[in-house]
Amino acid sequence: MELMKQWREHFKQLRAFDEAISLLYWDMRTQMPEQSAPLRAETIGYLSTEAFKRQTSESFKSLLNDAGSAEGLSSAERRSVEVAKTQFERNAKIPHDEYQAYVTLVSESETAWEKAKEQDDWDMFAPYLKKIVSFQQKFADYFGYEKHPYDALLYDYEPGMTVEQLDELFLALREELVPLIQQLPKETHSIDWSMPAEVQKQICHDWMNVVDYDLTRGRLDATVHPFEITINRRDVRITTKYDEQDCRNALFGTMHEAGHATYEQQIAPELDELGLGGGASMGIHESQSLFFENFIGRSVAFLERVYPKLQEVHPPYTSIDFDTFYAGVNEAKPSLIRIEADELTYSLHIIIRYELEKALIQGNLSVDDLPEAWNEKYKEYLGLDVPSNAKGVLQDVHWAGGSFGYFPSYALGLIYAAQLTEKMRADLPNFEELVSKGDFAPIKQWLEQQVHRHGKRLTPNELIEQVTGEAISVKPLIRYLSEKYTGARA
Template sequence: MNPENAYAELRQFQIETAYYHSLGALAGWDQRTYIPRKGHEHRARQFAALAQLLHRRRTDPRIGEWLDAVSGADFLSDPAAPAAVNVREWRRVYERSRRVPEELAVALAQAQSEGESAWEQFRRADDWEGFWPYLKRLVDLTREYAEAVGYESEAYDALLEDYEPGERAARLQEVFALLGRETRSLLEAVLASPQQPPAGVLERDYPVEVQARVVRELVGRIGYDLEAGRIDPTTHPFELSVGPGDVRITTRYYPDYLGAALFGAIHEAGHAMYEQGLPAEHWGTPMGEAAGMGVHESQSRLWENAVGRSLGFWRHFYPLLQENFSSLAGVGLEEFHRAANAVRPSLIRVEADELTYNLHIQIRFELELALFRRELDVADLPGAWNEKYRDYLGVEPPDYKSGVMQDVHWAAGLFGYFPTYTLGNVYAAELYGAARAELGDFEEAFARGEFAPLLEWLRGRIHAHGRRYQPRRLIELATGRPPGAGTLVAYLRERFGNLYGL
């Protein structure tokens, strides 16, 4: 078989596999939104069957034969060309997948589905004792998975590779050491400032049906294509791409708190705009996929915070809120903007302010690292969690659902995902700074409702490249310098220094 034919057959096979993934994504969306309560058991078996099918396709010996046939082909000579990128990534996935026994892949998929369903049930009841056996099984299976795929230094690196290719625990520890130290220092100064924002502005009467209408209009106006997506309520907000023309987001609503739905929706819309900006002609291949979850989070965190909490953004959108919420009568623009940027150490990660957010992630990263270094047992997680919240944020959860059981990630087996949120913040600071240097200050543009220039800049620098480059290299090429936590620290100092008169 000549290399060109081998590549064509390999590409077609992988696109067919992507359709199965797409159907699995749709089933996952349904499980986290509208599935009947009694449907979870059957859904777990569906996911197990799908996992078996996908594992067999990922490890199909023909992939190895096709990869051997294209090796050294002239059309792969440029490593940044789409075919070369696809072959490189297909080879990486094939080699990793072959190391995982089929029975382990199936067991993990079923445990992840069962764990997520159990989390929904037991979190609602604040029942750690009922939930933790599911979590222990997930940890045990994930440890097996890490050993199966292999690693150079430590098991956690094997997990990171699935979410942020090329990232390592040792480098993340350096990032968190600097960021954690600088964040706590800045937090101390912010809390001591006499210029504290008003309390309670976001905690008023906000009818859920009105929130849903406002959120839909807002995310549509910043660039989320609603004709190629939808917004639904859920327990834990997420974005999910079914395929070209179908990229969905969710958020959660509280009748007495506006921030969760508002900033949660902007965050998920940032993810969705990335997916909607990936080259559709490359769908089903690595060139049509996001570079990594850190890059993905850079898009959501940039839109949620750098854009969505800016004064220019609210100069444009605050009239929309005042028209729809009588509870904001008498609240001025500046007052609302300061309330939207209020810094208050809190318990819930997804509702944390921009400054303290990375401390929430540092806690989870350190706990995950301890779990996979076998320095911490699953049964001891609640105590370790509460201790770190006392030490890092000065707060302590009164129950499990606002503590160790608040996130869906561990219940879904997503160990190694949490650090990508902070990597996303690091990358977002670099990207926003570079875009601002090139396009000019955004405040007046946002006030006029002009978000397209920033979105188009991101599409050209980030979205269009798919998996052409590893995450850190992609950010370096987009901004002109390697990403580092120092840029994020400078951004936080500038933003909160201005807000709090530091």
Template sequence: MPANHTAAYESLCSNARETAKLASIMGLLEWDERTKMPPAGGDYRAEQISYLAGEIHKRQTNPAVGEWLAALADSPLAADRHSESGTVIRQLQRQYDKKTKLPQSLVEELSRTAVLGQQMWVEARKADDFAKFRPLLEKTVELKRQEAAAIGFAVTPYDALLDDYEPGATTAEVGPALAGLRDALTPLVEQIVGSSRKPDGELLKKEFPLDAQEAFGKAASAAIGFDYEAGRLDVTDHPFCAGAGPRDQRITTRYNLHDFGDAFFSILHEAGHGLYEQGLPADQFGLPTGEAVSLGIHESQSRMWENQVGRSRAFWEHFLPQAQTAFASLKGVSLDAFYGAINEVRPSLIRVDADEVTYNLHILIRFELERALIEGDLQPAELPGAWNEKYQRYLGITPPNDADGVLQDVHWSAGLFGYFPTYSLGNLYAGQFFAQANKDLGDLPAAFRRGEFRPLLDWLRQQIHAHGQRWSAGELALQITGRPLSHAPWIEQMRAKYGELYGL
């Protein structure tokens, strides 16, 4: 191989790894901002993160990167697009092409506004005051429209933003997929709501001491494989997972004294994200071969551990006796009653508390609203009314206030437009992957009853985590399951599970 190809590749990788160090420092600052930072530190934190975002952008768009990529384009190192070097070259070329379209001033302003927006969102939600948040939301929407215009798009500006989270996906593909999922869900929800069987969700609304919730949540997440030597659990306003390095994953939750599920299932969800990050090749950190495929695949991991595992009967055959030791309020509660309570289906206001059946309707609402905001068909000032109208139409309920309505999610305050559809895509991928894992491994519920979660984790690491970005999300689904992404496996799982629970 010519020496110039080797030198160019080594320089390209070195630049990417050095850039990842800066990004991990920024990630740590962002984690601190949402967990430990004193409120008065917000303004300067915005300047710190804006500065780092600018420096990262400089490194990603350095003309030398373009020269290295040009030298490698037709080299043997790029010949196999799924090889280690082929993946690195292909994905960094994609990143370079996109990032060079963005002015550094816009990148810095987006980062600065995201920090200030999240700080203001916390205040506005606590005060139930959308008007307080609206100016920063208006600025964020305008900046995201500028970003989409700079990147370019064929049909809708929303495509340019969606691509950040689900590379290659388009609104024309995602919109019908979500609508198809809604159409398949609607009759199932109607059947469940009309059933005479009514699980007692109030079992989860008794008193659950916060220290016991933390201890139990940590024990359960460790049992499924989250490594607390390479991670930690903290408290925040809106649960998330953040990485500060290849062996440093931060997961967060929020606790409610009178709601067991609020913290517990968010811990499992965020641990699922953390397990993916902990399973990526550590020696490839900073390179595409050491990074997650897409947010849809990331969400497939978190939703699978939260729902297919954590809300399964088999999981609680193992964990309910431990929960009854930890919480006096669960003593004497039968497995049937508890299993019904954690899987109660009813239209609800809060997305993160939604049951797994109606959850996708929450996502559809956000997808439609944020697309309208970016396309200019909806103005931020009109958002609360539009939000309430859609909740009434899709879920039959109207939020009593903005804190439990339009202000409930952190995403828009952070500029994460295009993120929401990946939650539903994650559900579909989770259903498809779990069905295949159960087929390959044989009777996963039996393993869960014994408290054995390692076989599933090892399967996920071999099939998904170890490959980094060698394959696209769609290619990965086809390679693992032999079929393209489909909502059929997930719907089938929902019908089987809730058909039994509700006597359908």
């Protein structure tokens, strides 16, 4: 009992650091004065390094060894020790000074990226990315790998996944998607999506209420790039970007982030004290955000419920019938911007980034050549000419934040979401009726019991197989997309 008391105390301390760092990061991305950026980056770097030292200290190594040989542990405690051991072995390979320099770098890099994107200035950001890629290559060597250096980076986002598995999954997905995309009708829906930011804000809050995102334990703010951040289990915040030229970005982006937040709000609180309080993986996390954004938010049942209120607060839509609105929301066509992409073409955006990341980490592509490589892949995969770096290689924040290995999680999230939704529909035959009535309690309860409450207690593969009885497969996603985009409604 004394041993596990010490074990829990260790994770309580880490949680305190995480809360402080998360709050500083949220402030930096939402309302911090611009001139404060360098000092804020130093502070985040310092606090992150202090937490990192506790994770790699000799005292924790001793505690880890004792816990590893202890008897009578619960299944959650054994899983906690297993996860901590793997993370310790990875972290201990990184010198503290290098870690602090890296964390400070990415904090500065994100601020530089915001300016570079705004000014469409690749040369402003490229020096930061070169340093980040160099660090990532070094970290991959520290962690070690069997076949591909990118495998070493995938662990932090998708434990157990490898380049070999991803290549197979993404090839199967691409082969199925391309024929579907080629069948798309050529006509477009000429709806004016412009809307004042204040109206968008009201609608976003209305939609969050419909899906029962708990704002007593969260909040919604505006930022350059939408994100969800967990301050603590009772403070899970989301942000969105209000684009007055296209309201869909905020409306469905907010639903996306609310899905992330709902996952975090429903993780069993006691897992925080065991270091198991996060999602099973970023892919599983993305499955929840994409479930709320697409499988709920873009569905007939949900939109029919919220459309009358939308027409009320935005009168121009009173002249647009529901079928036209629905078709416009779900229109599928190649596009430049990932976060604006439809369900059908979205995965191709991810595959492009995945292939570029692999090449950068393996040293087969230089940062200087990245914009050209990006533009070539968008032409090859989506048939599009990229007009600017702001709408091309600078559009995402992930590389600025050092998140190499993250992008595959978005496509995996779609795959997982389709598998989980098929099972949910089987378990809840009245699923459509629940959504149309705005009765999300049974849906959230199913998600909590089947997915959310487990946190990191299960690996992604274990969770998917436990819930669906099958290993990861692209087939449910292809069935869903085929029905939606080749059916009469689409």
